Structures are given as structure tokens and as C-alpha cells.
Amino acid sequence: MANPCCDRTCRCCTLLLKLLVLGIAAALALQATGNLYAAKRWLGLRPGIFRNVTAGPGLTCDEEEKAVAGKHLAVYYSGWIDRQSATGERGLMFDTTKLSQTFNFLLGSGMVIQGWERGLPGLCKGTRVTLVVPPELAYGSRGYSFYHIPSPRDIPADATLRFDVEIVNVSSTPFPGPDMFSQIDLNLNGEITQDELEAFFERHGKEVPDDFLASEDENKDGAIQWEEFSGPKRHRPPPKVEL
Ligand SMILES: [Ca+2]
Numbered sequence: 001m002a003n004p005c006c007d008r009t010c011r012c013c014t015l016l017l018k019l020l021v022l023g024i025a026a027a028l029a030l031q032a033t034g035n036l037y038a039a040k041r042w043l044g045l046r047p048g049i050f051r052n053v054t055a056g057p058g059l060t061c062d063e064e065e066k067a068v069a070g071k072h073l074a075v076y077y078s079g080w081i082d083r084q085s086a087t088g089e090r091g092l093m094f095d096t097t098k099l100s101q102t103f104n105f106l107l108g109s110g111m112v113i114q115g116w117e118r119g120l121p122g123l124c125k126g127t128r129v130t131l132v133v134p135p136e137l138a139y140g141s142r143g144y145s146f147y148h149i150p151s152p153r154d155i156p157a158d159a160t161l162r163f164d165v166e167i168v169n170v171s172s173t174p175f176p177g178p179d180m181f182s183q184i185d186l187n188l189n190g191e192i193t194q195d196e197l198e199a200f201f202e203r204h205g206k207e208v209p210d211d212f213l214a215s216e217d218e219n220k221d222g223a224i225q226w227e228e229f230s231g232p233k234r235h236r237p238p239p240k241v242e243l
């Protein structure tokens with residue numbers, strides 16, 4: 001998965017009044033332009049981000065279960081090009097953690113886009129939330145490429161994105177990271193072949209993106225070694241297994 005990585009900055013509560021004023025201004029502007037989303041939902045402390053809790057406790061829980069800057073979050077999520085995006089194929093799902101492991105990150109550290117950094121704080125473990133994030137709080141005018149080569153799943157410049165996020169867990173200590181390399185390397189010989197790629201994607205009901213192997217295979221030997229793999233992996237190579 002290409003994480004929703006970006007630059008970061010954690011906002012401070014002292015901006016509360018200013019943000020509230022900006023939120024009201026944004027809501028009025030949206031009403032004037034007939035935005036697809038109910039203007040009232042843009043009111044509050046996170047102007048520019050549509051946030052709607054769809055299940056779970058929302059904002060009410062013990063402090064240790066609340067997502068705040070400095071806490072580690074484990075989430076499932078899916079991301080789409082939003083239906084009101086100015087660019088991209090509206091409704092296209094560009095990424096999802098469904099059927100795989102959670103995406104784990106440190107809130108407030110800048111590991112994720114500003115739309116998440118601003119949209120997730122205050123929510124509780126077990127909450128499902130929809131976030132609609134404007135491009136300036138997502139990937140802006142640069143967009144994002146998942147595979148370092150053109151792909152239909154690339155996020156184009158100036159795209160508005162929609163995420164459905166489930167906060168599976170909140171912790172003061174890090175969760176174990178996913179190890180995608182070992183999940184794909186079925187025979188555990190320390191390299192990923194085209195056949196293993198196809199088997200992995202088939203398990204998830206998808207096709208291998210064109211040129212995926214070629215884009216990772218830096219030494220052009222027809223396989224992706226641990227050192228070449230750019231996805232989530234352990235911090236050292238898996239042990240070699242004689243076949
Ligand atoms: Ca292998």
C-alpha cells in the first residue's frame with residue numbers, strides 16, 4: 001500500500017476560535033456554491049474537511065482510547081477519488097486495506113496527509129468515519145504515484161479524496177508493522193517472482209499492475225529481492241530457505 005504519506009504539522013488548540021470562524025466562512029461559501037455535501041457538516045474545528053462518523057463511539061470514550069497527536073493508530077481504510085473532485089475518475093477506489101493488515105502510524109508525526117492529521121484527532125477506538133479531504137490537505141498539485149510508473153490508481157494533481165477509516169486500535173506504544181514482503185514471497189526464498197505477485201494479487205481479487213515487477217527489480221534479474229522491495233517489510237531480510 002502506498003500510505004497516505006505527506007509532510008506534517010500538528011495543529012494546536014489555541015487556534016480554536018480562528019478555526020471556528022474559518023469553518024463558518026467555509027460553510028457559507030459552500031452553501032452559496034451548492035456543494036454536494038451538507039454545509040453544516042463543514043462547521044466546527046476542522047474547516048475544509050468533511051467528517052462524518054458512521055459507526056462506533058465517535059468522540060466519547062476514555063482518554064486512553066482517543067486518537068490524539070502522539071498516539072499510535074491501527075486503521076483499516078479505503079480511499080476513493082471523491083465524487084466532487086475536479087480531477088481524476090470520480091468514484092475510483094485508489095487504495096484499500098481490506099483483506100490485508102491494518103495500516104499503523106503515529107498521529108501527529110506527519111506520516112499521513114494533513115486531512116488525516118486534522119480529521120482523526122478526538123475520535124475513539126472502534127469509530128468508523130468518512131473524511132472528504134480537499135487537495136491542499138492531501139496530495140495537492142503534485143498528486144501521488146503508487147508504483148513509480150503511471151498507473152490507473154495514481155492520484156492526479158488537485159484531486160479531492162474520500163476516505164472511509166475504521167480506527168481499530170489506539171495505543172501509546174507502536175504496533176508491529178506489516179510485512180508485505182513475506183506475505184508475497186510464498187516460498188520464503190527471499191525474492192518475489194512474477195508468479196508470486198500474481199498469486200498474491202489474485203488472493204485479493206486484483207490483477208498485478210502493469211510493470212510492477214520491472215519497476216521494483218533494480219538489478220533486472222527478473223525477481224524482487226528484499227533490498228529492492230519498496231513496500232512494508234521487516235527491518236532485515238527474511239532467512240533464506242533451500243528449496
Ligand atoms: Ca519467492
Ligand SMILES: [Ca+2]
Nearest residue numbers: 217221223225
Ligand atoms: Ca532483482
